[in-house]
Amino acid sequence: MHAVVKGFRGFAAYMGSLMGADAYRKYLDHFTATGHPGPAMTEREFWRDRTDRQDNNPQGRCC
Structure with a gap:
């Protein structure tokens, strides 16, 4: 059963x-890795x- 889950x-x-x-x-990972100044966008933004x-x-x- 564990394998199915x-x-x-x-x-x-x-x-x-x-x-x-x-x-x-992925955006946050990229933002952190490239060292952008300032805060990252919120998820909503x-x-x-x-x-x-x-x-x-x-x-x-x-679509």
């Missing part, structure tokens, strides 16, 4: 990655900025 969690993490659910974590950029610069996407 572990497999499901792995699949869920993979699907979340495909959908961009881990984008804020990050998603608002990302949505605005996608709306202003539409690219080919499924």
